[in-house]
Amino acid sequence: xxxxxxxxxxxxxxxxxxxxxxxxxxxxxxxxxxxxxxxxxxxxxxxxxxxxxxxxxxxxxxxxxxxxxxxxxxxxxxxxxxxxxxxxxxxxxxxxxxxxxxxxxxxxxxxxxxxxxxxxxxxx
Numbered sequence: 001x002x003x004x005x006x007x008x009x010x011x012x013x014x015x016x017x018x019x020x021x022x023x024x025x026x027x028x029x030x031x032x033x034x035x036x037x038x039x040x041x042x043x044x045x046x047x048x049x050x051x052x053x054x055x056x057x058x059x060x061x062x063x064x065x066x067x068x069x070x071x072x073x074x075x076x077x078x079x080x081x082x083x084x085x086x087x088x089x090x091x092x093x094x095x096x097x098x099x100x101x102x103x104x105x106x107x108x109x110x111x112x113x114x115x116x117x118x119x120x121x122x123x124x
Contacts, residue, residue: 003015003080003084003122003124004101004124006019007101007109007111008101012084012088012097012099013097016081016085019080019081020077020078022077023073023074023076023077023078023081024074026070026073026077027070027071027074029066029067030067030070033063033066033067033070034063034067036059036063037059037060037063037067039059040056040059040060040063041056041060043059044057044060084122084124085097087120087122087123090113090116090118090120091118091120092113092116092118093113093115093116093118095113095115098114099111099113099114100112100114102119104124107123107124108121108122109121109122109123109124
Protein backbone atom coordinates (compact mmCIF):
# COMPACT_ATOMS: atom_id res chain seq x y z
CA UNK A 1 0.00 0.00 0.00
CA UNK A 2 1.31 3.44 -0.85
CA UNK A 3 2.12 5.77 2.00
CA UNK A 4 -0.50 8.38 1.09
CA UNK A 5 -3.27 5.79 0.74
CA UNK A 6 -2.20 4.12 3.97
CA UNK A 7 -2.26 7.36 5.95
CA UNK A 8 -5.68 8.28 4.52
CA UNK A 9 -7.33 4.95 5.29
CA UNK A 10 -5.45 3.58 8.30
CA UNK A 11 -3.35 6.33 9.82
CA UNK A 12 0.43 6.30 9.95
CA UNK A 13 0.89 3.93 12.89
CA UNK A 14 -1.35 1.21 11.42
CA UNK A 15 0.24 1.64 7.99
CA UNK A 16 3.70 1.31 9.53
CA UNK A 17 2.66 -1.78 11.50
CA UNK A 18 1.21 -3.42 8.39
CA UNK A 19 4.31 -2.64 6.34
CA UNK A 20 6.51 -4.24 8.99
CA UNK A 21 4.26 -7.31 9.22
CA UNK A 22 4.21 -7.68 5.45
CA UNK A 23 7.98 -7.32 5.21
CA UNK A 24 8.56 -9.89 7.94
CA UNK A 25 6.16 -12.24 6.18
CA UNK A 26 8.49 -12.05 3.18
CA UNK A 27 11.41 -12.83 5.49
CA UNK A 28 9.62 -15.97 6.71
CA UNK A 29 9.04 -16.96 3.08
CA UNK A 30 12.75 -16.49 2.35
CA UNK A 31 13.65 -18.70 5.33
CA UNK A 32 11.23 -21.39 4.17
CA UNK A 33 12.82 -21.24 0.72
CA UNK A 34 16.23 -21.79 2.31
CA UNK A 35 14.90 -24.88 4.06
CA UNK A 36 13.40 -26.11 0.78
CA UNK A 37 16.67 -25.39 -0.99
CA UNK A 38 18.63 -27.45 1.55
CA UNK A 39 16.15 -30.32 1.30
CA UNK A 40 16.36 -30.30 -2.48
CA UNK A 41 20.16 -30.26 -2.35
CA UNK A 42 20.12 -33.25 -0.03
CA UNK A 43 17.75 -35.07 -2.36
CA UNK A 44 19.97 -34.27 -5.32
CA UNK A 45 22.82 -36.25 -3.80
CA UNK A 46 20.60 -39.00 -2.35
CA UNK A 47 18.50 -40.09 -5.33
CA UNK A 48 19.95 -42.00 -8.26
CA UNK A 49 17.26 -41.78 -10.94
CA UNK A 50 17.46 -39.04 -13.56
CA UNK A 51 13.84 -37.94 -13.07
CA UNK A 52 14.38 -37.43 -9.33
CA UNK A 53 17.56 -35.44 -9.98
CA UNK A 54 15.78 -33.25 -12.55
CA UNK A 55 12.93 -32.65 -10.12
CA UNK A 56 15.45 -31.69 -7.45
CA UNK A 57 17.20 -29.30 -9.84
CA UNK A 58 13.84 -27.73 -10.66
CA UNK A 59 13.10 -27.41 -6.94
CA UNK A 60 16.50 -25.81 -6.33
CA UNK A 61 15.88 -23.27 -9.06
CA UNK A 62 12.38 -22.49 -7.88
CA UNK A 63 13.34 -22.19 -4.20
CA UNK A 64 16.32 -20.03 -5.10
CA UNK A 65 14.31 -17.67 -7.30
CA UNK A 66 11.41 -17.30 -4.87
CA UNK A 67 13.83 -16.93 -1.95
CA UNK A 68 15.77 -14.14 -3.65
CA UNK A 69 12.55 -12.36 -4.61
CA UNK A 70 11.24 -12.64 -1.03
CA UNK A 71 14.50 -11.36 0.42
CA UNK A 72 14.54 -8.36 -1.94
CA UNK A 73 10.91 -7.60 -1.14
CA UNK A 74 11.62 -7.86 2.60
CA UNK A 75 14.50 -5.42 2.36
CA UNK A 76 12.52 -2.99 0.18
CA UNK A 77 9.46 -2.92 2.43
CA UNK A 78 11.55 -2.61 5.57
CA UNK A 79 13.63 0.25 4.15
CA UNK A 80 10.50 2.03 2.89
CA UNK A 81 8.78 1.80 6.26
CA UNK A 82 11.87 2.90 8.16
CA UNK A 83 12.47 5.85 5.82
CA UNK A 84 8.94 7.07 6.44
CA UNK A 85 9.22 6.44 10.19
CA UNK A 86 12.31 8.62 10.50
CA UNK A 87 10.33 11.54 9.06
CA UNK A 88 7.21 11.01 11.16
CA UNK A 89 8.28 13.17 14.09
CA UNK A 90 7.10 16.77 14.24
CA UNK A 91 10.09 19.12 13.90
CA UNK A 92 8.61 21.61 16.40
CA UNK A 93 7.02 19.67 19.24
CA UNK A 94 8.57 16.22 18.70
CA UNK A 95 5.24 14.38 18.63
CA UNK A 96 5.68 11.09 16.81
CA UNK A 97 3.21 9.84 14.17
CA UNK A 98 0.31 12.07 15.17
CA UNK A 99 -0.37 13.95 11.97
CA UNK A 100 -2.96 14.30 9.24
CA UNK A 101 -2.31 14.20 5.53
CA UNK A 102 -2.75 17.66 4.01
CA UNK A 103 -1.65 17.09 0.44
CA UNK A 104 -0.17 14.21 -1.54
CA UNK A 105 2.12 15.15 -4.41
CA UNK A 106 3.99 12.79 -6.72
CA UNK A 107 7.01 12.02 -4.52
CA UNK A 108 6.24 14.00 -1.39
CA UNK A 109 3.47 14.25 1.18
CA UNK A 110 2.63 17.31 3.19
CA UNK A 111 1.45 16.47 6.70
CA UNK A 112 0.27 18.59 9.63
CA UNK A 113 0.87 17.85 13.30
CA UNK A 114 -2.29 17.29 15.33
CA UNK A 115 -0.64 18.77 18.41
CA UNK A 116 0.96 22.02 17.24
CA UNK A 117 -0.50 22.35 13.69
CA UNK A 118 2.93 22.65 12.02
CA UNK A 119 3.21 21.34 8.45
CA UNK A 120 6.25 19.52 7.05
CA UNK A 121 7.03 17.31 4.06
CA UNK A 122 7.54 13.55 4.14
CA UNK A 123 9.09 11.94 1.10
CA UNK A 124 7.16 8.85 0.12
